Amino acid sequence: MLNAVDRYLFRLIIVPLVGTLVIAAMLLLLEKMLNLFDFVVNEGGPVSVVWRMLGNLIPEYLSLGIPIGVTLGILLGFRRLALSSELDALNSVGVGYGRMLRVPYILAAVFALLNFGIVGFLQPYSRYAYEGLRFELRSGALGASIKVGEFTRIAERTTLRVEQSFDQGADLRGVFVRAAQADGRSLAVSAARGQFLITDDPDIIILRLKTGTLVHDAPNTPTPRVLTFVQHDLPVNLPAMENFRSRGLENLESTVPELWAKMRDPGVSADDRRKASATFHRRTVQWVVMFVLPLLAVALAVPPKRSTSAIGVFLSVVILVTYHKISEYGERMGAIGRIDPMLAQWIPFALFTALSVWFYHVLAHKPGGQPIGALDRLFKKIGGLFKGLRKPAAKIGLVPDEPEPQAQP
Numbered sequence: 001m002l003n004a005v006d007r008y009l010f011r012l013i014i015v016p017l018v019g020t021l022v023i024a025a026m027l028l029l030l031e032k033m034l035n036l037f038d039f040v041v042n043e044g045g046p047v048s049v050v051w052r053m054l055g056n057l058i059p060e061y062l063s064l065g066i067p068i069g070v071t072l073g074i075l076l077g078f079r080r081l082a083l084s085s086e087l088d089a090l091n092s093v094g095v096g097y098g099r100m101l102r103v104p105y106i107l108a109a110v111f112a113l114l115n116f117g118i119v120g121f122l123q124p125y126s127r128y129a130y131e132g133l134r135f136e137l138r139s140g141a142l143g144a145s146i147k148v149g150e151f152t153r154i155a156e157r158t159t160l161r162v163e164q165s166f167d168q169g170a171d172l173r174g175v176f177v178r179a180a181q182a183d184g185r186s187l188a189v190s191a192a193r194g195q196f197l198i199t200d201d202p203d204i205i206i207l208r209l210k211t212g213t214l215v216h217d218a219p220n221t222p223t224p225r226v227l228t229f230v231q232h233d234l235p236v237n238l239p240a241m242e243n244f245r246s247r248g249l250e251n252l253e254s255t256v257p258e259l260w261a262k263m264r265d266p267g268v269s270a271d272d273r274r275k276a277s278a279t280f281h282r283r284t285v286q287w288v289v290m291f292v293l294p295l296l297a298v299a300l301a302v303p304p305k306r307s308t309s310a311i312g313v314f315l316s317v318v319i320l321v322t323y324h325k326i327s328e329y330g331e332r333m334g335a336i337g338r339i340d341p342m343l344a345q346w347i348p349f350a351l352f353t354a355l356s357v358w359f360y361h362v363l364a365h366k367p368g369g370q371p372i373g374a375l376d377r378l379f380k381k382i383g384g385l386f387k388g389l390r391k392p393a394a395k396i397g398l399v400p401d402e403p404e405p406q407a408q409p
Contacts, residue, residue, distance in 0.1 A: 002102075012078075013104065017072070022069075029054055058126070060127065067115075070294075075312065083303070109291070112288070115290060125247070127253050148165050149163065159177070176188075177207065189212060194208060195207075197233075204237055251278075259276045271337075281346065285327060298360060299363045
């Protein structure tokens with residue numbers, strides 16, 4: 001059962017934890033959103049697909065934001081205790097660091113299970129859906145927008161150009177269409193207005209043109225036929241859509257059980273088994289590392305005595321980002337066979353665990369121990385050098401000296 005101290009620690013930790021998690025995920029999504037807008041606009045697709053693609057990227061970015069959120073949430077909660085001297089008061093009444101780690105480890109266990117569900121099962125399906133949207137956007141299955149003033153190929157041997165577009169493409173003005181056939185016949189149409197209409201056949205759409213001229217040319221006809229019309233319906237045969245590949249061909253789209261089965265399948269090539277092993281161990285490390293983060297966060301949360309330095313917050317972010325990049329690099333090196341896929345993940349994990357345990361041991365079990373004390377003193381010396389370069393204002397002529405008093409006659 002949680003007592004009053006545990007509930008107090010939970011309130012201190014949960015608010016910065018959730019806030020940091022949301023902010024980290026949103027920042028990652030905002031960075032990706034600009035690239036997606038450029039991609040969708042260049043492909044001529046509807047802007048609404050950007051939000052669907054971002055939604056499918058949320059699990060991937062949550063798996064990156066959860067470790068940062070858990071670490072900074074615990075760190076900021078314990079830092080507040082240290083700066084308000086509540087941490088010393090708890091230690092003085094017999095509540096040690098080991099006892100206070102109960103709530104951080106409960107939260108770490110909950111988010112470890114959540115992260116395992118994300119990277120092990122949810123992320124592969126969302127990644128497959130994301131790649132499916134990219135495929136449909138490139139192939140035109142989501143519908144290509146008509147670029148005003150440019151020639152757009154809307155079907156095989158059919159080109160369209162419009163001068164103006166209103167009501168999101170429902171009302172086209174200044175329409176020109178040229179359609180060619182395999183036997184050499186061609187059709188050129190210019191019309192004042194036009195609009196697309198759907199039919200019962202998903203492979204055919206109707207381009208309804210109003211008030212225009214139609215020119216029909218054929219190889220055996222010496223003079224092209226010219227017709228004027230008030231309304232003319234031009235059928236457009238859409239190209240056949242290629243089906244998207246099945247899920248699981250890429251390791252990023254395979255769940256943890258599927259990766260394990262691929263690693264053990266003798267019918268799979270050695271290269272594919274090695275790539276599956278690299279992805280499997282990377283995903284395993286992503287959620288196992290959650291149980292090490294409380295030790296690192298508590299060790300970096302407590303500043304040296306008589307100091308309010310935030311060097312621990314900065315150092316925690318640097319350590320997490322560095323470890324994440326090393327893990328990514330290890331996955332790539334393991335996939336191409338430069339190093340054993342298992343060692344590429346578990347050796348950096350062992351070093352990261354040893355560093356976190358040592359930091360915590362220095363803080364909790366050594367009298368007056370401070371794992372970041374040396375860094376804090378170093379930054380203070382650097383700050384002191386900058387302060388020493390400043391001179392009094394009166395000596396450099398910025399403030400005039402007061403005139404000496406005149407002697408009275």
